[in-house]
Amino acid sequence: MTPSETIKILYVDDDPDDLFLVSTLLKGISDTSYELESAASLEEAIPKLEKKFDVFLVDYRLGKDTGLELIREIKTRRKHAPVIMLTGMSTGHIDREALTLGASDYLIKGEFDAHTLDRTLRYAIRDAQLMESLAHAAVKFRSIFELASDPFLLMDDEGKILEVNPAFLKKFGPEAYDPASSKNFYFKDLLSEDSSQQELEDFFLKNLDIYDMESLMTVDQEHKINSLLSIVKQEVGIFQVLIKDLSAIKAKEEEELNLKKFSSTGRIARLLAHEVKNPLTTILLSADQLHMELPESVLSESGDLIDVIRRNCDRINHLVTQLLDSTRFTELDPKIHSINALLDEALEQVNDRIDLKEITIQKQYQKDICDIQVDGEKVKIALINLIVNAIEAMPEKTGRLLLKTSIKGNLCRIEIRDNGEGIPKENLERLFEPFFTSKATGSGLGLTNTQNIILSHGGAIRVKSEVGKGTSFLISFNLQS
Structure with missing residues (x-):
């Protein structure tokens, strides 16, 4: 309440002398403007509760009723309404009961003056406003909390x-x-x-x-x-x-980083191919020319060196071609396929390896999964690479391979999870790099080719791994709009 506002009071008391006294005290207060309306009984007071009063003064004795009943009625309608009880004498149990019902304070008749009455009224209104504000904040917090x-x-x-x-x-x-x-x-x-x-x-x-x-x-x-x-x-x-x-944000960042790395590797591979193949062709032509011009006596003694040059030039040429093929976006022949069917077909291709190591296969396919438009043969190659890697990482007899498909938003998702040895953290960032491998044998291009196939479809591939617990490859393709 601001000083310029009028405070409206409903005063309920069956004693006209007390009403006159309270009215006189209020008129003597100069700092605050009070407007008093009265009721002599519970029955007279209840209809007046429809009006908007700022504060209520309620006598304990209301004929055959008590002010406690009126307080209950007021609080039923306005939970935080400021109510002050007036009593003829200080009786602890009445005071406590009034406060328990929600009365802001109580005054003993004949023991308060205008200043005390004014202060009690203003404090009751202030406390009620504070409680109402806190209640609104609690409702707001509860709404935020729940929703x-x-x-x-x-x-x-x-x-x-x-x-x-x-x-x-x-x-x-x-x-x-x-x-x-x-x-x-x-x-x-x-x-x-x-x-x-x-x-x-x-x-x-x-x-x-x-x-x-x-x-x-x-x-x-x-x-x-x-x-x-x-x-x-x-x-x-x-x-x-x-x-x-943050998983979705981290996943998106990882996918974008993988795509950037793949594009960057592709640019380096094309530059390398251009810079290596030209002098390589010159070396091969020179070796052929040397083979033609050298006398037979020299060739019989050193001709195998020319063969060494040719073989290693062919090897370098083959590696550069592999690098180019694995980092160049693949040409596709897309058709409608069931991802569940493609996974089963890929699994069938490696059944002999699964049987040999007695791997347990667990399928969690979403049955009503949508079909996707992909190059089926190429996607199968990518899936076979991942499944073979998982089989090789798992122990015999106790190995478990999980194949899972699901739809989330506009993405068709595949998870290939093993309980193998896991991948050290330092190797995870290099996993899709060309020629990177931790195996004794292998070209190190299998996962690069797999990534190439997935990215060529506009999809994404991520890996999560924990040493000693296993590895999960997570693949996603866009659904047809």
Whole structure:
């Protein structure tokens, strides 16, 4: 209320002398303008509650009724309405009951003056406005909490989860938090890395109010996500945690980086081919000419050196051609195919290897998956390369190969996951580079060709791996619009 505004009061009391006294006191207050309306009973007061009053003065005794009943009625209609109870004497249980029902304060008749009445009225209005503001903020927070698309939770200063929103339950499931369970769930158990758990403990120890950290989080036993955690102290001992899934952003960045690297490698390969093949042709022609011009006596002693030159020139030429072929976007003959069928056909091509190592195959195909327009033969080559790599990385008899297909948005997605030895982190960034291989035998062009085929279709390929646990290749193709 600003000083220029009039404060409207409903005064409910069956004693006209008390009404006169209160009215006189209010008129004697110069700083604030009060407008008083009265009612002598509960029945007379209730219809007047439809009007907008700023504050209510209610006597405890209202004939056959009590002011407590009127307070209940007022609070039913306006939860945060400022109500002051007037009593004839100080009786603890009445005061407590009035306050429990939501009365802002109470005054004892005959023991207050104009100044006390004015201050009590203004404080009651101020507190009511504050409570209403807090209630609105709580509703707003609850709405944000419930409707947020990102996982959101509240935890205490020991990291125990107190409450979560629907997005959290959808992402992490009841294993992370079950409100119906008597078990305690701790936020740190979702952090996959020891360093992140230590960071969380340090946050509590340092008694910080706000903190952002990137962390790897466990969604289920086999699935982890890169996430950005925003931790904010809400009140003493209570913290809000907003979890932003960075996996999609990281995946997009990785796909763009792979495409840039592939394009860059292709440019280098074309430059190399141009710069190498021209002098290579000259060397070969010179070797042929030398073979023709050398006397027989010299050829009989040193002619095999010319053959060495020819063989190595052919080898260099072959490697350059392979490099060019593996980094040049492939020409395609696209047709409509079922990705499930292509995976099965690729699997059939390597059945002998699977049987030899007694690999267990697990299929998780989405049955109603859409067909895609791809060059079937070339996609099969890419899939065979990935499946063969997985088989070679897995142990005999205990190897498990997962083939999974799904639709997400406008993408057809394939996952090929093994439980093999995994790929060291330092090798992951070089995995699709031409001629890079960790195998004793092999050209190092298999994954380069695979990447070429996927990218030529406008698709994307990513890899996730953990040493000792296995590797996942994630492939996506655009669906037909």
